[in-house]
Amino acid sequence: MTRIRSHAFVFALSLAALAGCGKQRIEEAVDKNDRGAVKQALEAGADVNARTSTGDTPLLLAVKSGQSSSAQALIEGGADLKALDDSGNSVLHLAARSGMTGICGMLIDRGIAVDARGEGGATPVQLAIQAGKQETAKYLVRRGASIDQKNDAGVSALDLGARGGDPQFTNDLKAAAASRSQ
Numbered sequence: 001m002t003r004i005r006s007h008a009f010v011f012a013l014s015l016a017a018l019a020g021c022g023k024q025r026i027e028e029a030v031d032k033n034d035r036g037a038v039k040q041a042l043e044a045g046a047d048v049n050a051r052t053s054t055g056d057t058p059l060l061l062a063v064k065s066g067q068s069s070s071a072q073a074l075i076e077g078g079a080d081l082k083a084l085d086d087s088g089n090s091v092l093h094l095a096a097r098s099g100m101t102g103i104c105g106m107l108i109d110r111g112i113a114v115d116a117r118g119e120g121g122a123t124p125v126q127l128a129i130q131a132g133k134q135e136t137a138k139y140l141v142r143r144g145a146s147i148d149q150k151n152d153a154g155v156s157a158l159d160l161g162a163r164g165g166d167p168q169f170t171n172d173l174k175a176a177a178a179s180r181s182q
Contacts, residue, residue, distance in 0.1 A: 038073040089118035096124035099133035121152035141176035
């Protein structure tokens, strides 16, 4: 009986060590934006939704760092698409702010709400505009993002676009919104 307990203990320690290695490997793979290494870490048993040393999931970490290849592998690997960072921003918010238009599309295609409110009531399109990611902002509007929804400060995406001093961009936002209703 003691021998069985001893083997069970060694097995449990081995599993714990492997899980720790998987966590480190997935963080390193995300940091390097190595899609293949992310897939290998997941196949080796890394938890796709484990919080990293920064407190983020690997997917949140990838989009915060602008690591599109890693983010795509994590999405395809079953990452929690509804995860929030410590500020209350979703993966879509962070991808929009990083200008990761393709990742935004993947998230929307998988049912993530395009007008979800994050920190300060901001929507993904508002964060894209604030970060100067105009193409991503126009894409989000074409995909259904509101240009009129206001954040907690009472400011809309259209207001933010106008504040940027680029009347063409403001017109582009309006045209993208109008194209949805046709």
